Each structure stands twice: as structure tokens, then as C-alpha cells.
Amino acid sequence: MYALFYFFAWAAMWVWVVKTRGNWNLLLANLAGAASGFLVALAISIVCSGLFPSAVPPSSANLLRDLLEVMTTAGALAGVWMWMLRRPQPEQPLARHLLAGLCGMTAGITTLMFFVLNFR
Structure with a gap:
């Protein structure tokens, strides 16, 4: 039943x-x-x-930490990418996307490395 609820939410x-x-x-x-x-x-x-520990086996503390790491890394990557993409320079859209992607990947990897080095 919880699997159906999970896939419905997705x-x-x-x-x-x-x-x-x-x-x-x-x-x-x-x-x-x-x-x-x-x-x-x-x-x-x-x-x-x-909420329902008797019906579902409790998730481990590592799962909660991993979810936080994934969400924060994805947020840093997407946020920096969108921020850099809105800049007026460089004028070509492809160059702007490449620069934004590079900066976004750098921010995402930096965030992930921060979590790995501090909390593992």
C-alpha cells in the first residue's frame, strides 16, 4: 500500500x-x-x-542524511546555474549555458564535498 502511495506522489x-x-x-x-x-x-x-513505524520499517539515520545531501547538492547546482544563466554576459546563449553549467557543477561538487568531508 505504501509503495502505491510512494509512486502516486512521484x-x-x-x-x-x-x-x-x-x-x-x-x-x-x-x-x-x-x-x-x-x-x-x-x-x-x-x-x-x-508516522507509522509499525507498518513501515523505520528509515535509518543515514537515509535522512543522504536525502539532505542530495537535495542540498541539487539545489546548489540548479540555483547557481539559473543565477549565472540570467547574467547578460556572455551574449551568446550557448556560451552562457556552458559557463552557467560549469559554475553550477562546481557549486554542486563543492557542496557535496563539504558534506562528505564533514559528516562522513
Whole structure:
């Protein structure tokens, strides 16, 4: 039963992101929907295991820490990428995306390394 709830939450978030994509490309909206749906479903499964411990085996402390690491790393990567993408320089869109991607990956890897070195 909880597996169905998990997949329903994943699909609902995925559909919501794709429907509210605005001017995004359909492929990018599906990728963002799949990733955000997975994170929401994972968070819901952790909350359900805490609320109903008799029905679901409790999640380990490592799972909570790993979820925090993944969400923070993805947030740093996407946030820096979007921030750099809105800059007016360089003028070519491809160059702007490459620079934003490089800076976003650097921020994501730096965030992940911070967690690995401090909390492992």
C-alpha cells in the first residue's frame, strides 16, 4: 500500500511540474519533473516511516542524511546555474549555458564535498 502511495506522489509531482512548465522545453520539464517527483516521494516515504513505524520499517539515520545531501547538492547546482544563466554576459546563449553549467557543477561538487568531508 505504501509503495502505491510512494509512486502516486512521484507521478503527481511529475505531472504537476510538466503542466506548469511555462516556456520550458518538454524534455527539460520531464527531467525536472522526474527528479523533483523522486525527491518528494522519498521525503514522503521518510515521513510515513516516522508516522507509522509499525507498518513501515523505520528509515535509518543515514537515509535522512543522504536525502539532505542530495537535495542540498541539487539545489546548489540548479540555483547557481539559473543565477549565472540570467547574467547578460556572455551574449551568446550557448556560451552562457556552458559557463552557467560549469559554475553550477562546481557549486554542486563543492557542496557535496563539504558534506562528505564533514559528516562522513
